[in-house]
Amino acid sequence: MDAPPNYADNHAYRMQASLSAEQQASGRASAELILAELAKVREEGGSGEFGRFSDERVEAALRRVGCGEKHGVSVGNGYYAVYTGVVCVSGRVTKDELTGEVHGVYAEPQPGEGPCVENRGGH
Structure with missing residues (x-):
């Protein structure tokens, strides 16, 4: 199935930098x-x-490994995202799940959430 016209342009804000x-x-x-x-x-x-x-417990754990405000830390609802200065590490931390994905920064991240959180809206 073909994508609609301008699909790539309209979703470019979701692109991640290559690593x-x-x-x-x-x-x-x-x-x-x-x-x-x-x-x-x-x-x-x-x-x-x-x-x-x-969120406070997750943020405290991230601070213990040196991740603070300057790292674009975003925590909420079992989700975390950290910018290491080179790459993003993001995933979920819940009672039943612990994941971590390494990826590039978003072209247009969610405003106010750091470079590693996918924009939930658009441009």
């Missing part, structure tokens, strides 16, 4: 550190509604 093999490797190393710290949050238990942990 070199070196950037991917750096991102994987960062993701391992982040996931190890977030695993501790899960091990401690105490999740709330829908198995989600408080």
Whole structure:
């Protein structure tokens, strides 16, 4: 099935920067550190509604591995996103799920959420 005319242009804001093999490797190393710290949050238990942990607990875990405001940290509803200065690491952390994906920054990220959060609207 063919895409509608101008589909690519109309969805360009969702594009992510491509990553070199070196950037991917750096991102994987960062993701391992982040996931190890977030695993501790899960091990401690105490999740709330829908198995989600408080944003404060997730943010505290990210701060413990050096991720702060300058890293475009975005946390909410079991989701997290961090900009390492090279790549994005984002995923979910809930009672039943812990994921981490390495990817490039978005061409037009969600306003106010850092470079690693997909824009939920459009341009």
